[in-house]
Amino acid sequence: MGVMAxxxxxxxxxxxxxxxxxxxxxxxxxxxxxxISQTLGIGYRASLQSLAGAxxxxxxxxxxESRDAIATFAGFINARFSPAPGANLAEExxxxxxxxxxxxxxxxxELFIGRYKINHTNNLITEDPTAPALGYFGSVGWQKRYLGxxxxxxxxxxxxxxxxxxxxxxxxxxxxxxxxxxTATGRERAECRGCHxxxxxxxxxxxxxxxxxxxxxxxxxxxxxxxxxxxxFNGVQVRDHEHLVEVLxxxxxxxxxxxxxxxxxxxxxxxxxxxxxxxDRCVDAFARTGxxxxxxxxxxxxxxxxxxxx
Amino acid sequence: xxxxxxxxxxVLFVVFAGCEGAILGPRSDVTAPAxxxxxxxxxxxxxxxxxxxxxxxxxxxxxxxxCTNASAGRGYRGLAGEALEAGRPDVAPxxxxxxxxxxxxxxxxxxWSVITEIARSLGTTTTGDQELTNPGVxxxxxxxxxxxxxxxxxxxxxxxxxxxxxxxxxxxxFSTTNTTLxxxxxxxxxxxxxxxxxxxxxxxxxxxxxxxxxxxxxxxxCVELALTLDEPDVxxxxxxxxxxxxxxxxxxxx
Numbered sequence: 001m002g003v004m005a006x007x008x009x010x011x012x013x014x015x016x017x018x019x020x021x022x023x024x025x026x027x028x029x030x031x032x033x034x035x036i037s038q039t040l041g042i043g044y045r046a047s048l049q050s051l052a053g054a055x056x057x058x059x060x061x062x063x064x065e066s067r068d069a070i071a072t073f074a075g076f077i078n079a080r081f082s083p084a085p086g087a088n089l090a091e092e093x094x095x096x097x098x099x100x101x102x103x104x105x106x107x108x109x110e111l112f113i114g115r116y117k118i119n120h121t122n123n124l125i126t127e128d129p130t131a132p133a134l135g136y137f138g139s140v141g142w143q144k145r146y147l148g149x150x151x152x153x154x155x156x157x158x159x160x161x162x163x164x165x166x167x168x169x170x171x172x173x174x175x176x177x178x179x180x181x182x183t184a185t186g187r188e189r190a191e192c193r194g195c196h197x198x199x200x201x202x203x204x205x206x207x208x209x210x211x212x213x214x215x216x217x218x219x220x221x222x223x224x225x226x227x228x229x230x231x232x233f234n235g236v237q238v239r240d241h242e243h244l245v246e247v248l249x250x251x252x253x254x255x256x257x258x259x260x261x262x263x264x265x266x267x268x269x270x271x272x273x274x275x276x277x278x279x280d281r282c283v284d285a286f287a288r289t290g291x292x293x294x295x296x297x298x299x300x301x302x303x304x305x306x307x308x309x310x
Numbered sequence: 311x312x313x314x315x316x317x318x319x320x321v322l323f324v325v326f327a328g329c330e331g332a333i334l335g336p337r338s339d340v341t342a343p344a345x346x347x348x349x350x351x352x353x354x355x356x357x358x359x360x361x362x363x364x365x366x367x368x369x370x371x372x373x374x375x376x377c378t379n380a381s382a383g384r385g386y387r388g389l390a391g392e393a394l395e396a397g398r399p400d401v402a403p404x405x406x407x408x409x410x411x412x413x414x415x416x417x418x419x420x421x422w423s424v425i426t427e428i429a430r431s432l433g434t435t436t437t438g439d440q441e442l443t444n445p446g447v448x449x450x451x452x453x454x455x456x457x458x459x460x461x462x463x464x465x466x467x468x469x470x471x472x473x474x475x476x477x478x479x480x481x482x483x484f485s486t487t488n489t490t491l492x493x494x495x496x497x498x499x500x501x502x503x504x505x506x507x508x509x510x511x512x513x514x515x516x517x518x519x520x521x522x523x524x525x526x527x528x529x530x531x532c533v534e535l536a537l538t539l540d541e542p543d544v545x546x547x548x549x550x551x552x553x554x555x556x557x558x559x560x561x562x563x564x
Contacts, residue, residue: 027521034521034564038409045426075459085458095457167389200390233389253388256395267407268461274403276383276395283386304404 025051032056032306036063039266039300041072060300064293073296074098076265081165089123090141096123097136107290108258109249111135112166113242133242137162143211143222151183153212155222156196156203162210162245163201167253168260171195171203205230209244259283262295266305278302408563410462411451423448428476428556431518432483442482447475464562473557480552484545499548508536508551515552520560528560 025033025048033056037047040063051059063069078085078095086092096118101111112135117128120141132138137158148157163169174191181189187196187204196204208230211222229239238244248254259282263271271279278299286295299305368385386394411424424447429436436442450471451462484499498511512532516524524532535554541547555561 027517031521031564035409038411038564045430071457072459075454075457078457079459085455092457168394234391236389248389251389252386253394256386256388268409269406271398272401272403272405273382273395273398274401276398278403280383283384307404 028306029056035306036060036300040064040066040069042066042068057301057303057306060297061293064296064300070099070102073102073265073292077261080261080264081161086145090120091145092123093118093120093136093139093141096125100125102292105291105293108286108292108295109254109290112137112245112249134245137241137245140222144220147213147220147222149182150187150207150213153214154184154204154207155210155213156207158210158222159203159207163206163248166245166248166257167251168257169201171201200232200234202232205232206238206244209238209241211241255283255287258286258292259295262286262292263299266296266299278304408559410464410468410563411448424451424472424475424562427561428479428519431515431556432479433518434479434483434486436479439482442475442479447471464559469557469562472562473553476553476556477549480556481546481549484548484552495548499545502544503536503547503551505533505537508533511548512536512551512555515555516560519555520564 024030029051030048033048033051034044036056037044042063047056047059047063050062074095077098078092081094082091097111097116100106100116101108101114106114113133114135115127115129115131115133116125116135117131118125118136118139118141120139136142143155143158146155146158146161148155150156160169160171164171174195180186184204186192196202209227211224213220214223215221227240229237231237233247236247238247259279260270262282263275263279281302282295282298285298286292288294368387369382383395388394411427425436425443429442450468451464452460454460484495495511495514498507501507503511509529512529513524516528516532532551532555536547536551539547539550541550
């Protein structure tokens, strides 16, 4: 009796969840599960087994909390916020910060204005009320990566990355910059000043709010210096570095950027004009809670997401 | 050229003929117009100003696309007043949705990969089979560094590698009488293809691989391939047909 029962138990365990009366889901359910699990970078078979009769889209919130899904999304954001993979751990703070924010279910804007510190020996993050409200922008690893090469110490690269990360700004270096004069005088030239001085997103003015690069070569480092208020974004007076990032993440452009990123993560492409309604629902959901999970779920839970691929 | 390689070339030709080019996801960012450039900002910041969670709704830019009842949506303004929705592709909704296999972790992990999907479709397992756990298969879709992300592309190399791997997996499956294998193949693969057998085999394989019934248009070239392949070994012939199903865009992107 005991041996028979044990054998039966072993048999049931080997058969797995399908033996417990669970049926293989129908093909549309399998396809939908496959599509979502592929997007999130989570195990398809495990996702399918975890359905237990539920629809895949009803499981999205749970799957978004999985370690693999968070790692995939962190990699995606890192790839969108950085020009290339980091050369060392100190340059990989963005992915670590995303994992920290999503894992701990903090508002997405905290990624940029949260008071936390990144330990670059292991990229572990700890909250620190004494840290500047600059998220990963305040980390030494990030600032060193984007020190730039301006002789006057202005961190122009960091200024650009700050705006690119938060509001999706995209600037292209001038093809006519043949002389390669990176001094303030060189940046004033007609082919350069459009981005450096004349734009509402003027790089030089924004960079004046940031720390300065001191030293040269391998010894170069960022150093906080007193700053004066700058007028940028068509008339907005910005006091300092923290105020700059606060202005950026409080804008409609930040909402737009976040929902564009979420759409690209979910669909692998930007939204089209005819998908505006779906995009607007993401903006509404994200504006309501400030959570990136809600932005992602607004697309993944939409019935159209699984119907889009027959 | 040997007889087998001739068959392989023919099958690959059929596979490529069914492709619509590389599948990859486009990318975009907001491009800031500088003052004085065409399309430069209106010059007035959002009236709600920084600090507002979301400003009042504004109409979107006019669209010339045929959106079939889809809303044009709202307009969004950047910090300089520029229209952020400018540059959206003016195309119908929910097109270009298929995404290729992505191996952002270990290509041989039990997570999503070509290898595990082919095994699932055939009802086989790769466990303990050195030849069927070839790390190069997943890598054909691109290996992304840890902490990074790239949209996969299905190029010629990925199709070729998938075809070769699928041929091996199909051939192995048809040569085994493992009871865990799904039924529906053995009664065909032991015999030379006929119209009826080819239709049943192709429909069965496509349904298993694509997770849906094939259309008549999709079924037809598969049947034709089974009936015209110049491969004397019956099992290999079926395996080539089987592999062509896995090397199609319907399997490689979903």
